[in-house]
Amino acid sequence: MTTTTQAAARLPIENPGQAYQRRKTTRGNFELYGWVFMRASGVVLLVLIFAHLFVNLVAGEGISAIDFGFVAGKWASPFWQVWDLVMLWLAMLHGTNGVRTIINDYAERDGLRMWLKIALYTAFVVVVTLGTLVIFTFDPCPPGAAADLLPSFCTT
Amino acid sequence: MPSAPAGTLYRGREGMWSWVAHRVTGVAIFFFLLVHVLDTSLVRVSPEAYDAVIGTYKNPVMGLGEAGLVAAVVFHAFNGIRIMLVDFWSKGTRYQRVMLWVVMGLFVVTMAGFLPRHLMHVFGGE
Numbered sequence: 432m433t434t435t436t437q438a439a440a441r442l443p444i445e446n447p448g449q450a451y452q453r454r455k456t457t458r459g460n461f462e463l464y465g466w467v468f469m470r471a472s473g474v475v476l477l478v479l480i481f482a483h484l485f486v487n488l489v490a491g492e493g494i495s496a497i498d499f500g501f502v503a504g505k506w507a508s509p510f511w512q513v514w515d516l517v518m519l520w521l522a523m524l525h526g527t528n529g530v531r532t533i534i535n536d537y538a539e540r541d542g543l544r545m546w547l548k549i550a551l552y553t554a555f556v557v558v559v560t561l562g563t564l565v566i567f568t569f570d571p572c573p574p575g576a577a578a579d580l581l582p583s584f585c586t587t
Numbered sequence: 588m589p590s591a592p593a594g595t596l597y598r599g600r601e602g603m604w605s606w607v608a609h610r611v612t613g614v615a616i617f618f619f620l621l622v623h624v625l626d627t628s629l630v631r632v633s634p635e636a637y638d639a640v641i642g643t644y645k646n647p648v649m650g651l652g653e654a655g656l657v658a659a660v661v662f663h664a665f666n667g668i669r670i671m672l673v674d675f676w677s678k679g680t681r682y683q684r685v686m687l688w689v690v691m692g693l694f695v696v697t698m699a700g701f702l703p704r705h706l707m708h709v710f711g712g713e
Contacts, residue, residue: 470671470674473664474668474671477664484660488653488657488705489701489704489705493704493705493707493708493709494644494645494650494653494705494708494709495645495709497641497644498637498638498641499634499638500634502630503630506630519624522620523620526613526616526617526620529610529613529617530613530617533613533614558620558624558625562624562627564631565628565631568631573633573634576633576634576635577634577635580634580635
């Protein structure tokens with residue numbers, strides 16, 4: 432029990448004209464920070480993802496030009512490695528928090544809600560870990576691969 | 588007043604439906620993101636494995652799916668800006684309906700720029 436609620440219990444409606452005072456909560460500001468994060472990450476993601484879609488689907492030959500050589504050509508540059516890494520983390524955090532909100536809204540049974548969130552957080556950890564490892568351990572010129580599948584800089 | 592069954596807070600109209608659409612597009616994009624990280628991770632397996640899976644993204648049915656996905660991203664992005672304006676701009680709530688129609692206008696313009704080029708890549712052969 433906080434001191435505020437004890438005081439409220441002892442002194443019911445001391446001053447009826449006084450403005451309503453919000454009870455102090457002990458839960459911290461997690462939801463507030465989450466709310467702020469959704470907006471801040473949203474703006475950044477708009478730029479990151481629009482550029483991602485433009486470079487991969489509009490510029491050049493679009494989807495028909497995407498293959499191993501295309502990805503290797505991008506990730507040979509630290510610029511796109513960092514771009515995709517930030518995009519991966521922000522998008523996964525933004526999306527996971529969004530789905531968490533939806534689970535909290537619609538899954539009314541405690542057990543179901545808990546299992547859905549366990550599945551969600553597991554997916555988050557697996558996908559973010561996998562994606563991060565792939566970006567940093569990727570070899571654009573894997574030894575033994577057929578040369579015609581690799582970006583042109585591998586052979587020169 | 589829009590008619591709504593007794594005992595619900597749902598009010599219909601632009602405010603509610605944009606909120607519904609934001610949730611639906613958000614969930615759809617999230618599930619695609621999970622799949623997209625997994626398919627991209629195949630570059631770490633072998634060039635052949637990656638090219639085989641990305642090849643499935645190039646068939647016409649998947650091409651239409653990509654168009655739908657881009658549409659979802661574009662709506663979610665522009666409506667997200669509208670949500671921030673509702674939250675932080677002093678006149679945001681007053682203009683939330685007008686802003687949804689601005690979002691739809693920008694959506695149409697963006698998709699008009701994207702769709703012909705993408706469909707050309709998907710259906711145009713070379």
